[in-house]
Amino acid sequence: MKILIIEDEQELLNSMLTYLRGENYVCESAASYEAARQKIESFSYDCILLDITLPGGNGLVLLEELKTDNKTSGIIIISAKDSITDKIKGLDLGADDYLSKPFHLSELNARISAVIRRRHFSGSTVLTFHEIVVDLIAKTILVHKKPVDLTRKEYDLLLYLALNKNRVVSKNAIAEHLSGDSVALFDNFDFIYTHMKNLKRKLHQAGSRDYIKSIYGMGYKFEV
Amino acid sequence: MKILIIEDEQELLNSMLTYLRGENYVCESAASYEAARQKIESFSYDCILLDITLPGGNGLVLLEELKTDNKTSGIIIISAKDSITDKIKGLDLGADDYLSKPFHLSELNARISAVIRRRHFSGSTVLTFHEIVVDLIAKTILVHKKPVDLTRKEYDLLLYLALNKNRVVSKNAIAEHLSGDSVALFDNFDFIYTHMKNLKRKLHQAGSRDYIKSIYGMGYKFEV
DNA sequence: GCTAAAACTGAAGAGATCCTGACGAAAAGA
DNA sequence: TCTTTTCGTCAGGATCTCTTCAGTTTTAGC
Secondary structure, eight states: OEEEEEOOOHHHHHHHHHHHHHTTOEEEEESSHHHHHHHHHHOOOSEEEEETTOSSSOHHHHHHHHHHTTOOOEEEEEEEGGGOOHHHHTTTTSOSEEEEESOOHHHHHHHHHHHHHHHHHOOOSEEEETTEEEETTTTEEEETTEEEOOOHHHHHHHHHHHHTTTSEEOHHHHHHHHHOOSSOOOSOOHHHHHHHHHHHHHHHHTTOOOOEEEETTTEEEEOO | OEEEEEOOOHHHHHHHHHHHHHTTOEEEEESSHHHHHHHHHHSOOSEEEEETTOSSSOHHHHHHHHHHTTOOOEEEEEEEGGGOOHHHHTTTTSOSEEEEESOOHHHHHHHHHHHHHHHHHTTOSEEEETTEEEETTTTEEEETTEEEOOOHHHHHHHHHHHHTTTSEEOHHHHHHHHSSOOSSOOSOOHHHHHHHHHHHHHHHHTTOOOOEEEETTTEEEEOO
């Protein structure tokens, strides 16, 4: 699978490249719309990550071109939070999905595979783990096809664990993800214990098996 | 995995220590180049975080020394944004990566594990020794494709042995690697005996052959 | 073989980590 | 505004891990 990343922030770009290559995607990058346009004309990509807030050009114009060219690439818009307009949200402009900065690389990865899956296999943006189904767009959880009433934090927590399935995730990482604050340092993880407890209880009551394992001294693991 | 943090800003240092210890790294710190030099001479680290803009000494000189000493440590340069020269960016000076302040601790963490992977494991995320598989990202050990649950110390111990496969590692080296304060020589290796015993037992019970040999008077060897 | 040093073992206390229920604060919804 | 829900903190207790210790076995050298 081949991905084009259109992004000018060097550090973010590097992170994305490293992560996505680690996920076995073939990645190329462009730091300007002009460079991107050239690449798109010459090569084909399964997915294009488009930062629409680059200096020196309007990303929406590029988006227009992309859609009229009826290429088969899936397109995910990336943008600062306050640049996400209702039009983008509604995906009226023809993108397949959008993600606002700052985002987590694991979430980006999930979106990419969802978009690619949909394009190639006309699926939807859901993640399925046995009886648990996560709908990324609706932000809902189904267990045995029945919705489970989770709070926002609980949903975030489950999604994060699910995106990192079969990996041990540290409490540092969880705390950062839940709080949305990527700068803060956490001296106490009590709130994680509480959310974890409630999440586990709700999933259990809904009839799910206990996929969330606690790994003493290391963190948690969503094991499927 | 053991890390040396060379940094004089106390607050930042504390954040880094707390975070990285939370990620199960064994961490030590030095607030000056002189202190750092001493530690580096006496002990070995898997990764060194080097702030090159400390007062009272030039970090680049220390970097030079580090590279000529051909130690196996990975080196990540940390510095204020405007001190990042093109040379550093190109990593011509021999560092493995660089990070400009301010940075996110999770980003630092990602860089560290990438550097360690590159240096020690030639970039791979899983190590395979016949029926034993070490997944560095999942932080999980598989024997015959089934997970074996190890404690932190047991996992670290196995990783350290695997890292030095087919070499004899002394108990001093193991002790230094497992427990943070490398102040003095250890007079008592009882805790190693216990961890080793438990590790061996768990691997054996999981159906693995006994690759860990005890070399009388020398140490241990992971023989594959 | 004998001896002393080194290595192993099981048990157990100390210590760290995690879970739980309850409660007030904060946020969201009516 | 008032009500309801969600969130984070806290303290007590449960659980798991680490280290130490004492007793036993193995090893190398004589």
